[in-house]
Amino acid sequence: MKPAAQVVLAVVAAWAVILLVCGGAPRGAEAATTCNALQLTPCAGAIVGNSAPTAACCSRLKEQEPCLCTYARDPNLQRYVNSPNGKNTLATCKVPMPSC
Template identity: 50%
Template sequence: MKSKVGCVAIFVAIVVVHAIGEVEVAKAAVTCNPLQLTPCAVAITTAGSPSAVCCAKIKEQSPCLCQYMKNPNLQKFINSPGAKKVATSCGTPFPKC
């Protein structure tokens, strides 16, 4: 009986390690494209609330936000209070770059 429990524990550990590895690969596979944040434009520039699509895109593009902040053409939007409000509303931590 103990050997079955040990085998199950090892199997679960392998699955968890594999899943964590897949998450890291998924993060690395994000294609940084600021146009993906277009659904957030109205919420960033006005007092509007972000849509579900906007929140999904913010979460998807969050690994890219520091890169966008370094771009002179994008930083005024990404560093704006509206962008911080949208990130907070969507439950996505605003990056500290």
């Protein structure tokens, strides 16, 4: 291979790596949030029962806010997000209801 072709190939490969790294990285709050519904365990009493949400519950809801649409679309979780107690818990914790 000619030296000029090797340089062009190296530049193209470098740009491909840069685009993959920049394009594939999550941005904003989603970058710092790992979506895991088990993180909302402190909210079980408020969402499933009738107890008031705890400070720990509200803190976790705020951390998981970027994930709420994912949970609302999950057939196993959507009934909790969309339930009256789920909506009340979000409102009490001042976390907006997701508009997915």
